[in-house]
Amino acid sequence: MSLLDTTRPSTQGKLKPEKSLLYLQPHHQRSLRLYSSLSKFALSSFLFLIIFLFFSLLSSPSSASHRSKITNSLSGGSQWEKKVIKSARPKSRAGFTVLVTGAAGFVGTHVSVALKRRGDGVLGLDNFNHYYDVNLKRDRQKVLERSGVFVVEGDINDIKLLQKLFDVVYFTHVMHLAAQAGVRYAMQNPKSYVNSNIAGFVNLLEVCKSADPQPAIVWASSSSVYGLNKRVPFSEKDRTDQPASLYAATKKAGEALAHSYNHIYGLSITGLRFFTVYGPWGRPDMAYFFFTKNILKGKEIGVYETADGKSVARDFTYVDDIVKGCLAALDTAKNSTGSGGKNRGPAQFRVFNLGNTSPVPVSKLVSILEKLLKVKAKKKVLPLPRNGDVEFTHANISSAQTELGYMPTTDLEMGLKKFVRWYTGYYSGSKKKKSW
Numbered sequence: 001m002s003l004l005d006t007t008r009p010s011t012q013g014k015l016k017p018e019k020s021l022l023y024l025q026p027h028h029q030r031s032l033r034l035y036s037s038l039s040k041f042a043l044s045s046f047l048f049l050i051i052f053l054f055f056s057l058l059s060s061p062s063s064a065s066h067r068s069k070i071t072n073s074l075s076g077g078s079q080w081e082k083k084v085i086k087s088a089r090p091k092s093r094a095g096f097t098v099l100v101t102g103a104a105g106f107v108g109t110h111v112s113v114a115l116k117r118r119g120d121g122v123l124g125l126d127n128f129n130h131y132y133d134v135n136l137k138r139d140r141q142k143v144l145e146r147s148g149v150f151v152v153e154g155d156i157n158d159i160k161l162l163q164k165l166f167d168v169v170y171f172t173h174v175m176h177l178a179a180q181a182g183v184r185y186a187m188q189n190p191k192s193y194v195n196s197n198i199a200g201f202v203n204l205l206e207v208c209k210s211a212d213p214q215p216a217i218v219w220a221s222s223s224s225v226y227g228l229n230k231r232v233p234f235s236e237k238d239r240t241d242q243p244a245s246l247y248a249a250t251k252k253a254g255e256a257l258a259h260s261y262n263h264i265y266g267l268s269i270t271g272l273r274f275f276t277v278y279g280p281w282g283r284p285d286m287a288y289f290f291f292t293k294n295i296l297k298g299k300e301i302g303v304y305e306t307a308d309g310k311s312v313a314r315d316f317t318y319v320d321d322i323v324k325g326c327l328a329a330l331d332t333a334k335n336s337t338g339s340g341g342k343n344r345g346p347a348q349f350r351v352f353n354l355g356n357t358s359p360v361p362v363s364k365l366v367s368i369l370e371k372l373l374k375v376k377a378k379k380k381v382l383p384l385p386r387n388g389d390v391e392f393t394h395a396n397i398s399s400a401q402t403e404l405g406y407m408p409t410t411d412l413e414m415g416l417k418k419f420v421r422w423y424t425g426y427y428s429g430s431k432k433k434k435s436w
C-alpha cells in the first residue's frame with residue numbers, strides 16, 4: 001500500500017496511527033512517523049495557544065467584564081453614561097460642550113445654569129465636600145438638575161474618573177471652578193489647598209493635554225494673587241510675587257502651572273482673577289454671608305480695621321457680572337493647538353481681572369446690611385489679624401473690557417438687596433424658596 005492509496009484498510013474501531021505503519025516500506029514508515037509526531041506537536045501547540053489566549057483575554061483590561069468593572073466602579077454603568085451624554089449635549093451643533101468643575105459651588109452653579117439656558121451642553125463635577133454646609137450644595141444640585149445639568153459626584157484628584165468623563169464626552173471647553181476657597185481657612189487646613197488648588201489642577205491639566213481634541217480651559221484664579229501689591233487699581237501687569245496667604249500662593253501657583261501646560265502642550269488657557277464674589281446661593285464662609293446670619297441672630301460681628309484705623313475694603317463683585325465675564329472668556333477662548341500630549345504651535349494664554357472697579361469699606365457693607373435687614377448690627381472693631389487678609393483690593397478691568405467686553409453693572413447696594421431677598425427666602429424654611 002502506498003501513501004497515495006486512497007482506500008483505507010477496513011478497521012474494527014479506530015486504529016491508533018502507529019498500527020497502520022505495518023503495511024508500508026521502512027523509509028515510508030520513518031517519514032510517516034515524523035509526520036504524525038509533527039502533527040501531534042502542531043495540534044498540542046494550537047490547543048495551548050487557544051487556552052493561553054482565552055485566559056489572557058479574560059484578565060486583559062479591555063475585556064468586557066473588566067470594562068464593566070471600571071464603569072461600575074466609577075459610575076452607575078450605562079444609565080450613568082446616558083445621563084452624562086444627555087447633560088453634555090448642546091442644543092445645536094454650534095453649542096459648546098463644557099465640563100464645569102465645582103459645578104455645585106457658588107459660581108459653578110450660576111455659570112452652569114447660564115450656559116445650559118443659552119443652549120450649551122454642560123456636565124458638572126463636584127466632590128460635595130463639607131468645607132461649608134453640604135445641604136446648600138445639594139439644593140444647588142437640585143436647581144442644576146431642574147435646568148438639565150447632571151452633576152457627577154467626584155473629585156478632580158480622581159484621574160480615572162476624569163479620564164472616564166473625557167472617554168465618554170468630547171469636551172470643547174473646561175470651566176474649572178473646583179478649588180479650596182477662602183483666605184483665612186488656609187491657616188487651619190493647608191493640605192486641602194495643596195490637594196485641590198495644585199494637585200487637583202495638575203490632574204485636570206494632565207487629562208486635558210492628553211485629550212484629542214484638547215479642550216480650551218477657563219479657570220478661576222483670584223484677586224488675592226496681588227497680595228501686598230500697593231499699586232492701585234490692580235492691573236494684570238502688576239507684580240504678584242508677594243502673596244499674603246497660602247490660598248493666594250496656591251492660586252499664583254495655578255497661574256504658573258497653567259503657563260507651563262500652555263507652553264508645552266498647546267492648551268488654550270484663560271485665568272480669571274475674581275474679586276470677592278457675592279450674591280444669592282453664595283458661600284456661608286464669606287463675610288457678607290455670615291454677617292447677615294449673625295445680624296439676624298443678634299450675634300456680634302467683628303469688622304477688621306487696618307493699623308492706621310481705616311476699615312478694610314474690597315472690590316465686591318456681584319455674581320451675575322462674574323458669570324458674564326466667565327461666558328465671555330469661554331466665547332473668546334481660542335482652540336488648543338496640541339493633540340495627544342504635544343503642541344502644534346503657540347496657544348492662547350490670558351489672565352483677566354473680573355472686579356467691580358469700586359472698592360467698598362467693610363464698614364459700609366455692614367451699614368447696607370443693617371438697612372436691608374432692618375436690624376442694628378452688634379459690631380466689634382478688630383485689628384486686621386495676620387490671617388492672610390489684605391487691607392484692600394481694587395480691580396483695573398480695562399483689559400477684560402477690551403478683550404471680553406466685560407462691564408459690571410450691579411453695585412454693592414443692589415447686589416446685597418438681591419442677596420438678602422434670597423437669604424431670607426431660602427432660610428425661611430419654605431420649600432418653594434429653594435428654587436432659583
Ligand SMILES: O=C(O)[C@H]1O[C@H](OP(=O)(O)OP(=O)(O)OC[C@H]2O[C@@H](n3ccc(=O)[nH]c3=O)[C@H](O)[C@@H]2O)[C@H](O)[C@@H](O)[C@H]1O
Pocket residue numbers: 181182183221222223224274275276277285286287288302303304312313314362389390391393
Ligand atoms: O477676591 C478673592 O479672590 C477672594 O475673595 C474672598 O475672600 P475675601 O475678600 O477675604 O472675602 P471675605 O472673607 O468675605 O472677607 C471680605 C472682607 O471682610 C473682612 N472680614 C472678614 C471676616 C471678618 O470676620 N471680619 C471682616 O472684616 C475681610 O478682611 C475682607 O476685607 C473669597 O473668600 C476668596 O475665596 C477669594 O475668592
